[in-house]
Amino acid sequence: DGGITQSPKYLFRKEGQNVTLSCEQNLNHDAMYWYRQDPGQGLRLIYYSQIVNDFQKGDIAEGYSVSREKKESFPLTVTSAQKNPTAFYLCASSIRDRHSNQPQHFGDGTRLSIL
């Protein structure tokens, strides 16, 4: 079955440590997205990529970095500069269509906690 796979499901980070969250999709989608979800705040966009080797900052990019070397993969690194990284992280992907805004498909998320 086609879909989006996020790993790991749970992740723990020590103070001052960088961690990388994996996101892989086999839907052949061009666009991929990373969101952060905190209770009561909905989803906030961290980074998005519309094509391989290109990505743009979202609303809360500080303390995060991404890469898009392959169409299928869009890993997110939470750096030590992110002072409050505890959250639920969601990856999504979508078709790019000049005539409509296609819905985004979501993975099951990674919950990151600070030790």
Added chain:
Amino acid sequence: AQSVTQPDIHITVSEGASLELRCNYSYGATPYLFWYVQSPGQGLQLLLKYFSGDTLVQGIKGFEAEFKRSQSSFNLRKPSVHWSDAAEYFCAVGTPDFGNEKLTFGTGTRLTIIP
């Protein structure tokens, strides 16, 4: 820039009762509108979407939504809820702007079903 408001943080309904979840958006033209549902610890699943045409949209799981331009609203409805509908519901807005396929999400409405 577009924005989305979900005025109700938490709604409780009895099983078998009707449901309406409110969503208001702010955008200068006709946006693309989506409703997603999220079960605890899971990703988001698309319920339905509106791009153009008929303002009453049918979705999965017996949900429907009506786009009302005059009220800038896209409320989600279900005639009779089931215990399995307990979840968090998110409204999202996108813009018909190829090259800017970002979605803006509301803060969500948590639905509790009582027997």
